[in-house]
Amino acid sequence: MAMKEEFKFVVVGHVDHGKSTLIGRLLFDTNSLPPDKMDEVRAASDSAGTPEFAFVMDHLEEERENLITIDTAQVWFKTDKRDYVIIDAPGHKQFLKNMITGSSQASAALLLIDAKEGIREQTQRHAYLLSLLGIKQLIVVINKMDLVDFKEDRFNELKTGITEKLNEYGLSALHVVPISAKEGDNLAKKTDTMPWFKGNTLLAYLDDLKAGESDVDGVTRFPVQDIYDHDNEKVIVGKLISGSLGAGQEVIFHPCGKSATIKEIVRFESPKTGAAVAGECIGIKLEDGIAIKAIKRGEVACDVDPSPMIGTRLVAPVFWMSGEPVEVGDTIEFKCATQQIECKVKKINDRINSSTLEMIESEAKELCDTEVAKLTLQATDYAVTDSFDLVQETGRFVLMRDGDTVAGGIFQ
Amino acid sequence: MKKEPMDRMDELEAQSIYIIREAFYHYKNLAILWSIGKDSTVLMWLVRKAFFGNVPFPALHIDTSYKFEKMYKFRDEYAKKWNIDLKVARNEKAIAEGMSNEKKFDCCNALKTEGLKMGIAKFGFEALILGIRRDEHGIRSKERTFSPRNEKFEWNYKDQPPELWNQYKNETEEKSHIRVHPLLHWTEVDIWYYIKREEIPITDLYFDQGDGKRFRSIGCEPCCGKIDSCASNIDDMIDELENTNTSERAGRAQDKEDATTMQKLRALGYM
Numbered sequence: 041m042a043m044k045e046e047f048k049f050v051v052v053g054h055v056d057h058g059k060s061t062l063i064g065r066l067l068f069d070t071n072s073l074p075p076d077k078m079d080e081v082r083a084a085s086d087s088a089g090t091p092e093f094a095f096v097m098d099h100l101e102e103e104r105e106n107l108i109t110i111d112t113a114q115v116w117f118k119t120d121k122r123d124y125v126i127i128d129a130p131g132h133k134q135f136l137k138n139m140i141t142g143s144s145q146a147s148a149a150l151l152l153i154d155a156k157e158g159i160r161e162q163t164q165r166h167a168y169l170l171s172l173l174g175i176k177q178l179i180v181v182i183n184k185m186d187l188v189d190f191k192e193d194r195f196n197e198l199k200t201g202i203t204e205k206l207n208e209y210g211l212s213a214l215h216v217v218p219i220s221a222k223e224g225d226n227l228a229k230k231t232d233t234m235p236w237f238k239g240n241t242l243l244a245y246l247d248d249l250k251a252g253e254s255d256v257d258g259v260t261r262f263p264v265q266d267i268y269d270h271d272n273e274k275v276i277v278g279k280l281i282s283g284s285l286g287a288g289q290e291v292i293f294h295p296c297g298k299s300a301t302i303k304e305i306v307r308f309e310s311p312k313t314g315a316a317v318a319g320e321c322i323g324i325k326l327e328d329g330i331a332i333k334a335i336k337r338g339e340v341a342c343d344v345d346p347s348p349m350i351g352t353r354l355v356a357p358v359f360w361m362s363g364e365p366v367e368v369g370d371t372i373e374f375k376c377a378t379q380q381i382e383c384k385v386k387k388i389n390d391r392i393n394s395s396t397l398e399m400i401e402s403e404a405k406e407l408c409d410t411e412v413a414k415l416t417l418q419a420t421d422y423a424v425t426d427s428f429d430l431v432q433e434t435g436r437f438v439l440m441r442d443g444d445t446v447a448g449g450i451f452q
Numbered sequence: 453m454k455k456e457p458m459d460r461m462d463e464l465e466a467q468s469i470y471i472i473r474e475a476f477y478h479y480k481n482l483a484i485l486w487s488i489g490k491d492s493t494v495l496m497w498l499v500r501k502a503f504f505g506n507v508p509f510p511a512l513h514i515d516t517s518y519k520f521e522k523m524y525k526f527r528d529e530y531a532k533k534w535n536i537d538l539k540v541a542r543n544e545k546a547i548a549e550g551m552s553n554e555k556k557f558d559c560c561n562a563l564k565t566e567g568l569k570m571g572i573a574k575f576g577f578e579a580l581i582l583g584i585r586r587d588e589h590g591i592r593s594k595e596r597t598f599s600p601r602n603e604k605f606e607w608n609y610k611d612q613p614p615e616l617w618n619q620y621k622n623e624t625e626e627k628s629h630i631r632v633h634p635l636l637h638w639t640e641v642d643i644w645y646y647i648k649r650e651e652i653p654i655t656d657l658y659f660d661q662g663d664g665k666r667f668r669s670i671g672c673e674p675c676c677g678k679i680d681s682c683a684s685n686i687d688d689m690i691d692e693l694e695n696t697n698t699s700e701r702a703g704r705a706q707d708k709e710d711a712t713t714m715q716k717l718r719a720l721g722y723m
Binding site: 268361 | 457458459460461462463465466469470473474476477500501502503504505586587593596612613614615616617618619621622623624639642645650696
């Protein structure tokens with residue numbers, strides 16, 4: 041029996057626009073809800089008074105009591121084509137860092153809008169954040185169509201509105217779909233409530249999305265994770281994040297600049313014997329002659345040509361996720377692939393309120409929780425990076441303070 | 453150059469190995485929690501893969517004294533075969549006092565959670581690798597890959613640190629510890645596909661022994677219920693799991709005491 045492909049997507053949008061109900065409904069309509077869970081949901085819901093699909097995701101006691109999602113969780117469902125993982129992300133501003141954590145694992149996003157309420161604060165914020173996270177595949181779902189009598193005009197009004205907004209952030213929706221999660225219209229099957237909609241069901245559109253594939257034919261990037269002693273030889277271990285690596289291949293380690301030839305790809309009890317491809321975690325042994333002492337965690341083995349970007353000045357838009365603000369002059373840790381470099385914050389520009397998406401100031405002294413700004417960092421050592429479109433793993437980074445992630449961004 | 457493409461199993465395996473190696477790099481006082489079940493044995497296998505056949509840190513078994521006889525045998529056999537530095541932790545006091553599963557919450561708390569605390573206090577581990585998965589239970593699905601616990605073993609689920617991409621929490625405060633979950637993104641059937649592919653040794657308690665029943669999930673004998681199943685080999689098992697809707701832990705009595713039992717247990721340090 042062959043395993044089906046797995047596809048992860050995140051559902052985002054304003055609080056109370058029906059995310060949890062949508063998810064519950066997707067599981068229900070694809071027969072993915074276990075019978076004992078259905079019983080559990082019914083039993084828990086009856087004491088609250090209302091049967092709610094939302095209980096499928098909201099497992100924390102506090103979440104059920106207050107009917108609000110606090111942290112991200114995942115559930116599974118399947119169609120004939122493939123297995124899906126739905127990442128539910130909290131909508132409330134208070135839990136933004138949890139929404140970002142969840143979204144960072146997704147290959148696509150569903151942006152949910154309540155047909156009656158329209159585009160709200162979270163709707164905009166989430167769309168904007170998705171662009172900063174590098175999520176390119178987006179489906180806009182106009183929910184609760186039952187509350188607006190399934191009117192085509194209202195759908196078109198919202199479709200135009202959101203398309204304009206998304207454009208501002210350099211995003212575009214692959215599809216805009218009208219549904220009613222509660223009633224089950226146009227999710228898994230078409231009903232006769234919206235005959236004017238000529239597009240497909242949400243599930244059909246989901247099945248069409250492309251799974252993110254590691255770029256086997258891309259440039260070679262092998263960030264050194266660690267070095268082990270094995271059979272009296274040094275083995276460099278790490279994850280090949282892009283391209284391929286095989287015995288006899290020549291590489292250059294950056295930033296130290298040392299060239300080397302791969303002697304052997306080391307695996308343990310693996311049926312694979314050929315070159316390693318993007319996504320694999322391997323060990324490599326190098327031909328004698330290379331000063332292995334120069335190679336340490338953080339170095340990145342690359343093709344001889346072309347080089348990645350190597351420098352100490354790092355500039356990128358960043359979303360801040362800590363209650364403690366950052367100020368110009370602060371020291372912060374930059375983490376990209378396996379590199380960890382101490383940096384000084386030189387400039388904070390284009391400081392934006394991520395709810396209203398208004399510019400607070402173009403030159404700022406500090407950046408606070410849930411805000412976005414273009415940061416200029418001066419690194420104390422050379423950093424090896426790529427544009428996100430070329431290589432994802434070296435094109436994105438987090439900033440850490442005291443061992444915790446406080447911000448993230450991508451090099452656009 | 454011949455290139456062999458990655459399939460879903462390869463990707464899951466690679467991600468887990470990456471996580472295990474990250475934990476090893478950042479936390480020198482590390483241990484793997486081995487419950488001898490299928491998930492933690494797969495985890496042990498992945499550790500051996502990550503370190504080319506070695507298990508370079510201790511394995512901690514929290515023994516409640518109520519485990520199946522077969523599990524104890526399996527543990528001892530493979531600890532020897534795989535050269536594992538095995539440490540067993542038991543809440544001797546509670547066991548001597550006859551702690552039983554009348555009140556499941558209290559029993560799990562005393563024999564497992566307290567047992568774990570004793571183990572950590574005795575050996576001073578700053579990080580633990582565990583084989584829990586998101587799809588096992590809604591509460592576990594809220595977890596982070598590297599998840600901190602304070603000195604009271606409490607899980608601050610209301611305010612977890614952000615975790616993006618492959619960047620994990622790499623420091624821990626004094627007296628607290630970090631839980632590392634390399635199997636978080638695996639599903640139950642993924643585990644069995646991997647066991648099959650790798651030919652990982654697993655206790656036969658999971659299979660039908662001829663009476664039309666088997667254990668889908670294994671823990672302490674008194675609280676484990678069998679399910680109706682004729683799956684006597686892995687292929688049948690996988691077939692059954694691909695076509696079922698019932699949840700894996702449906703037979704585990706301790707989760708069922710009340711709707712929030714699992715959450716309460718986990719907030720106090722349970723696995």
